[in-house]
Amino acid sequence: MTTVLEARGLSKAYGEVQAVDSVTLSVDEGALFGLLGPNGSGKTTMIKMLTGQTRPTGGTAQVLGVDVTADPVGVRARVGIIPEQETPPSFLTSMEYLRFVAAVRQIPDIETKADWWFDFLDFADKKDVLCKDLSRGTRQKLMFAQAFIHEPALALIDEPLINFDPIMQDVVKEYLAGYVKKKKTIFISTHILEVAEEICSGFAILHKGTLLHTGPVADLTGRGEHLPSFFLSLVRKDRHA
Amino acid sequence: MLELFHAMMKEEWRIHSTMFGSVSFALFPVMIFGIAFMGAFLVPLMQIAMPGGNLALTIHGSYLMLGIMVGGFGLLGNEVMNRRFGQASLLAYSSRSLPLTAQFIFANFVVKDTIYYFFLWVFPFGFGYLAASPFTGVSLAGALLLLLTLALAFLCGLCTVFFLSTVYARVRAMFWILLLALGAGGSALVVLTGTNPALLFPPLLIYHAFSWTVLVATCAGLVLLFAVSTALFSPESVGSEKRHRDLYRPLVQRLAFLPDPALAAKDLIDLYRSGSLIGQMIFSFVLPLAVIWFFLSLLAPAFPPHGLLLMFAIVAGLIASTMYTWVTMFDAFGSYACLPVAVSRLIAGKLTTFALLQVLPALFIAIVAILAGEIAYLVPAVVLGLSVSCYAVAVMAWLAGLSPNVLVYDVRVLAQYFVLVGIAIVIFTAVAFAEPLAALASVLLLIPAWLFIGRAKARWDAVDPVGF
Secondary structure (H helix, E strand, O other): OOEEEEEEEEEEEEOOEEEEEEEEEEEEOOOEEEEEOOOOOOHHHHHHHHOOOOOOOEEEEEEOOEEOOOOHHHHHHHEEEEOOOOOOOOOOEHHHHHHHHHHHHOOOOHHHHHHHHHHHOOOHHHOOEEHHHOOHHHHHHHHHHHHHOOOOOEEEEEOOOOOOOHHHHHHHHHHHHHHHHOOOEEEEEEOOHHHHHHHOOEEEEEEOOEEEEEEEHHHHHHOOOOHHHHHHHHHHHHHHO | OHHHHHHHHHHHHHHHHHHHOHHHHHHHHHHHHHHHHHHHHHHHHHHHHOOHHHHHHHHHHHHHHHHHHHOHHHHOOHHHHHHHOOOOOOHHHHHHHOOOOHHHHHHHHHHHHHHHHHHHHHHHHHHHHHHHHHHHOOOHHHHHHHHHHHHHHHHHHHHHHHHHHHHHHHOHHHHHHHHHHHHHHHHHHHHHHOOOHHHHOHHHHHHHOOOHHHHHHHHHHHHHHHHHHHHHOOOOOOOOOOEOOOOHHHHHHHOOOOOOHHHHHHHHHHHHHHOHHHHHHHHHHHHHHHHHHHHHHHHHHHOOOOHHHHHHHHHHHHHHHOHHHHHHOOOOHHHHOOOOOOHHHHHHHHHHHHHHHOHHHHHHHHHHHHHOOOHHHHHHHHHHHHHHHHHHHHHHHHHHOOOHHHHOOOHHHHHHHHHHHHHHHHHHHHHHHHOHHHHHHHHHHHHHHHHHHHHHHHHHHOOOOOOO
C-alpha cells in the first residue's frame, strides 16, 4: 500500500492556544479516512495544515509526496479541497466559477466536465445564477464540483454532508464510496459519527488537539463495537483525565 | 437599546485590535495627536509662505475629504462586509434575528462608525492643536473653534456622501438628477458671481466668522441628510434567481495579453456586477477630486506657474492609488484557499487589475489639463499622476498585502506609508514646481515601485494568511 498522506508530530499553536498538538498519522491510497472529533478539537486546523492553507508550528507532513510547509501551493495543485465554509466568489455565476477554477488549475475540456457535475448534483438550473444568490446547499454542491472536477488523487473535505438534504447525502456518499474504488483517496473531517461508521475505512479521533486513537473501522466493528459508542467513551474518558 | 450600539463599538475595536494588537491600534489616534501637536509649532513658519486662510482651507478640505472617503455607507451591501471579514459575522447583519428594525440596526451602525472615525482622526487632530495652543500663541478659543469646524467639515463630507450613495443605491435616476443639479448650481455660482463654491463651505464660514445662525443651519442640514439617508437605506440583500450571461470566458480571451487573465477577469467582473466600478468611481474618485480641484484652485496664487495642475496630478495619483482597495475588498484569501494560488500571485493579479483601472486617472487628469487650458503640460501631468499612483500602490502592497482597508489602522503601517510616500511627494513636487517639464522625471518612481512589489510578494508569501 502506498502512503498518500503522512503527518509526524504535526502541531499548530495560535498564540497560547495549542489547536493541534503533535499529531502523527498516515493514510494509505484508496482509503476513505475520517478525522473525528468534537467541536473545537482541531479537525479544521488539521485539514488546513495538510492542504497548505496554514503553516504548522511544529512537525512535518507530506501529502502525495509533497511537503506541506515547503510547497503549500504544490499540495493544493495536486489535491481537491472543500473547506469548512463554502466560499465561491460572490459575483461569478456557478458556471463562471467552474471556468475560473479550470483556468487556475489548467483543466482542459471544462464545459463537458462542468455539465456532468451540474447534472450529477442536480443543479443545472443554477449554472447562470450568481454564487451570492445560491442557497447554502447549492453552494456546497458547487464546492463539491470544484474539488473533484480535476479528479485529484486525494480529496480533503471538511464536513462533506452538512448542508445537503437526505437525497443528496445519499448521492454524495455513493460517489465517495465509488471514488476510492478507483485507487483514489478521500480524507474527511466530521462529527457525524454514524456517517463516518457507514462510509469510512479508517479513522482517527482528535480531542483538544491531541490524537486519541487511529485505526481501521473494521477492527472496531470486528470486536462488535460501534464507532459512536467507542468515540463517546474515549472522549469522555479523556475529558475526565 | 444602547446595548446594540455598545456591542458594535466593542466589535469594531476587536476587529482591528485582533489584526495587529490593541496597543498598535490604540496608538493610531496618539500618532494623529502627535502630528497635530508638532505641526502646530510649524504654523507660524508656514504662514510666512502661505497665508493663514490658505492653511485653514487646506486642513478643512482634508477633513471634508476624510468624511467623503468614509461616507459611502449606501454602497456597502452585505457582500462587501461578509467577504472582507470572512467568517466574522458582524452585528450589523446578525442582529436581524433580534426584534429590531433594519433601519434601527443600520442607524446604530452608521453612528458607531461616525463616532469611531471621529475619535480616530478628528478629535486627536483638534486636541493636538488645542494642547499646543498655550505654546504657539494661538488662543484657546481659536483652537476650540478649529476642533468644532473640523468636526463639522468631516460630518459634512460623511453625511453628503452617505445621502448621495444611499440615493444612488436606491434610485439611480434620482442620483443623476441630484448630481446634475449640484453641478449646475456650482457652475452657475462660478459663472454668475465668480465665487468659488469652496468659499461657501459652512465650516470655513464658521471658522472665519463664527455665527450661531450658520452653525445651527449646518447642524440642521447634517441631521436632515442623516435622517433621510437612514430612512431610505435598506441593508437587506435581496437574493435573486436572476440569470446572468457569461462574461468570464470572453473577458479572459480579451485579457489574454495579461500575465494572469483568469484573476484579472474575476476582479473586473466583481467590480462590474457589484455596481462598485461606477459607485466607487463617483464616490471615491471623481467626487473627491472635484472637491479637491475647487479647494486647490483657491490656493493657486501660492503655487508657481502650472503648479496647480501638477499639484492636482499628484493628489489625483494619490487618490488613484486607493483603487487597489477597490479590487481587494471583495475577497479575503479564504476564497482562494482551496486553489493552488499563492498570496504573491494574488497580489500580482490585483495589481494587474489596478493597472487596468489606471486609465481612469489618466483620462481624468488629461480632461482637467484641457479644461484648465494647460494642454502643453498634459503629458507631464499624466506621467506625474500615474507615477505617484504606481509608487504609492507598491508601498501599500508591501505594507498591507491584500488587506489595505484594515491594516491602514495599524499605526506602524500608516507611519511607514506616510514617510515613504511623503518623501517621494515632497521631492517630485519640488522638482515639478521648479520646472514643469521635469515632472516627466517622476517616471523614476517606477524603479522603487518595482522593488516594493517584489518585496511585497516575498513578504506576504511568508506570512500565514488570516481570515481578515
